[in-house]
Amino acid sequence: MSENLVEISKMSFQHENGRTVFKDVDITIPRGKITAVMGPSGTGKTTLLRLIGGQLTPTQGKVLVDGQLIHKLNRNDLYQLRKRMGMLFQSGGLFTHLSVYENVAFPLREHTRLSESMIHTLVLMKLQMVGLRGAAHLMPTELSGGMARRVALARAIGLDPKLIMYDEPFTGQDPISLGVLVKLIRTLNDALGLTSIIVSHDVKETLSIADYVYIISDRQIIGQGTPESISQNSSLQLQQFIQGLPDGPVPFDYPAPLLQQDFLERTDK
Amino acid sequence: MISRLAAVGAWGIDNLRDIGKAGILFYRVLISPPNIRKGFPLVMQQIYVEGVLSLLIIVVSSLFIGMVLALQGYHTLAKFGASQELGPLVALSVARELGPVVTAILFAGRAGSAVTAEIALMKATEQLSSMEMMAVDPLRRVISPRFWGGFISMPLLTMIFNATAIYGAYLVGVKWLGLDAGVFWSNMQSSVEFQADIINGIWKSVVFGMAVTLIAVVQGYSAEPTSAGIATATTRSVVYSSLAVLGLDFVLTAMMIGSW
Numbered sequence: 169m170s171e172n173l174v175e176i177s178k179m180s181f182q183h184e185n186g187r188t189v190f191k192d193v194d195i196t197i198p199r200g201k202i203t204a205v206m207g208p209s210g211t212g213k214t215t216l217l218r219l220i221g222g223q224l225t226p227t228q229g230k231v232l233v234d235g236q237l238i239h240k241l242n243r244n245d246l247y248q249l250r251k252r253m254g255m256l257f258q259s260g261g262l263f264t265h266l267s268v269y270e271n272v273a274f275p276l277r278e279h280t281r282l283s284e285s286m287i288h289t290l291v292l293m294k295l296q297m298v299g300l301r302g303a304a305h306l307m308p309t310e311l312s313g314g315m316a317r318r319v320a321l322a323r324a325i326g327l328d329p330k331l332i333m334y335d336e337p338f339t340g341q342d343p344i345s346l347g348v349l350v351k352l353i354r355t356l357n358d359a360l361g362l363t364s365i366i367v368s369h370d371v372k373e374t375l376s377i378a379d380y381v382y383i384i385s386d387r388q389i390i391g392q393g394t395p396e397s398i399s400q401n402s403s404l405q406l407q408q409f410i411q412g413l414p415d416g417p418v419p420f421d422y423p424a425p426l427l428q429q430d431f432l433e434r435t436d437k
Numbered sequence: 438m439i440s441r442l443a444a445v446g447a448w449g450i451d452n453l454r455d456i457g458k459a460g461i462l463f464y465r466v467l468i469s470p471p472n473i474r475k476g477f478p479l480v481m482q483q484i485y486v487e488g489v490l491s492l493l494i495i496v497v498s499s500l501f502i503g504m505v506l507a508l509q510g511y512h513t514l515a516k517f518g519a520s521q522e523l524g525p526l527v528a529l530s531v532a533r534e535l536g537p538v539v540t541a542i543l544f545a546g547r548a549g550s551a552v553t554a555e556i557a558l559m560k561a562t563e564q565l566s567s568m569e570m571m572a573v574d575p576l577r578r579v580i581s582p583r584f585w586g587g588f589i590s591m592p593l594l595t596m597i598f599n600a601t602a603i604y605g606a607y608l609v610g611v612k613w614l615g616l617d618a619g620v621f622w623s624n625m626q627s628s629v630e631f632q633a634d635i636i637n638g639i640w641k642s643v644v645f646g647m648a649v650t651l652i653a654v655v656q657g658y659s660a661e662p663t664s665a666g667i668a669t670a671t672t673r674s675v676v677y678s679s680l681a682v683l684g685l686d687f688v689l690t691a692m693m694i695g696s697w
Contacts, residue, residue: 221570243574250572261567263559275571278475278578320567327571 170235172196173331173363174220179229181212181219189215191387192229197331202357202364204378206371208409208418211384213367214258217333220365221255222246234330251279254324254332258339260316262308268295268319269304275326294322298352314345318352325356331363332356338370350377371410375399383409385418459655462576466584466654469577476582483586487548487650488594494547495540499598502535503527503605510606511614523616524625527606532629532638536599538686541645544591545678549653552583553674556657557667580658584650591646592639599638637693644685649678 174197181190189212197203205213218224219231222238231238236249262271272291276282282290295301298318308316317337324332337349354377357364368374375381375395383391383398383406391398391406399410408416424430506527514520556579559565565575603625610616629635653674660670 223566223569247572247574250570253570255567255570257563257567259563261563263564264562275573278571278573323571 171198173199173234174365175230175232176220177230177232179219179226179231181215181224182227188387190226190384193384193387193389195382195389197363197365198380199330199363200357200361201379202353202366202377204366204368204374204381205384206368206374206381206409207384209369211386213369213384214335216384217255217335217365217367220333221250221253251327252330254327254329256317256320256324256332256334256337258336260308260313260320262311262316262320262323264308266308267304268300268306268308268311271308271319272304272323272326275323279327290326294326295319297325297356298322299348312345314341314348317341317345317349321352321356325360325362328360329362331365334364334366334368336368337366338368338373346373353377371412375410385409455659458659459651462580462655462658463651465576466581466651469574469581476577479578479582480585480589483582484590487544487552487583487586488590491544491547491590491594492597494543495594495598496601498539498543499531499536499601500605502539503531503602503607504609506530506535506602507606507609507614511610511616520614520616521620521624522628523606523610524621524623525628527610528603528625528629529634531599531602531606532634534638534686534690536595536602537638537641537645538682540595540598540642541591541649541682542679544587544594544646545649545653545675545682548587548590549649549678550671550675552587552650552653553657553660554667554671556580556583556654557660557662557670560658560660561662561664561667580654584654587650587653588643588646591649592642595639595642599635633693640693641686641689644689645682648681648685652678652681 174195176193176195179190179193179195180188182188195205195216205216207213215224219226220233220238222231222233222241225239233249234252236245238246238249241249262268263274266274269291272294273287276287276290292301292304295304298321300315300318300322303311303315303319308319311319334353337353338346341349350373353364353366356362366374366378375398378395381391381393381395381398382389385405391401391403393401398406401407405417407413408418414420425433507523510523510526511520514522514526556565559575559579565579568575568578607618607621611618611621656670656674656677660666
């Protein structure tokens, strides 16, 4: 068994509209660790998760998940592999027509033939892990954003996956929910022996729980290492991102024509 | 000039690609029907949502259409002393044309638009993606039951439409305008042929059911995942379905007219 659960080598990806998102990217995700992938908005962090999940196909290079080339798998094998993965979407992705209980029971009902009492026990156990056993009867519309994400987390660990991917888990959370999520991600990873990938641009929270960090910007990896080494890295680009400086290698201004020229053109029209 | 030509070409390619995508989706829906254990309850649920919940609008509309048809028909026929032919007039118009066509258009507005909006919203809120990541095929779990639910509902709704419209005509013609009930029913029975009129009408509704539900699911599945995208998809679903129904009706009628 390879030490790394996910190995991405020399991978490039281009959208249908011709925009290149990644160019010759190498990423390895070791088993049992929390690996964070950070970078400014729009650098393709979510696209990376979709590539690992086999929802997108790289234009070049390889994406190996648990020893299998995910983009070369046929439908059945891909779905078999996905049963061992969980993904937490930014919006939660809960089924709005099902209750919290039914949402968590969904993967169990789809992929197993367990008895109703067994499903009941499992669902309550998963909900207990995220602290929402009492909310089992609620509908997704009755949940706060943080609660919805916790329910989605309970659903994602429903089939006891090996790998769990978090897409921007901290965005738009109040401080309490944020603390709860940070704790949950770490606890679940260690208690269940998971491998976690966190995609985020929330520097403080992510660095506090990650074992290893990759930073992507402008189609490439601009830095990687443990949270400590990343914080101490002297690269201007990295420091701008980590400290949230408004101007630097990533300019404050979106590329535009000269100010005078732009104003004159406007008056001509 | 060249750029305009290129724009026309790009438009053509885009449309062809969309039709191709719809074809692939249709093929995949056909080859992956819901399985018995898990799929049957889903299809039944969709028959309820798309069929049973459309009953009110179908029954009320058909009753009024039958009543208006009888009222209009009676006054025109009476001028020629042929008011006893009211039964055949209504029954033939309804069974051959109005039943399948109006049911399909009402169905597109009531159920088709709802199916499109639901699928598009599931896409926009990442519910379809999360289903895929849970190794559950959204085509089998979401699209296919909705397609088959609509496909099965449409002929049943058409039959109900036909029966209610004829009953509406009976209420106006016989109960209100005083036509003899025996004449009304017996003339209808002698003029309407089961195979050529009733069954052909049902065939039409089968084709319309396929077209309307396919358009509804395709529009939902290929919608832009934004609020404007959902609105556009829903509008398109109703507009394309209505146009497809009217166009297909002409083709089917031309094919069937030989047997009349």
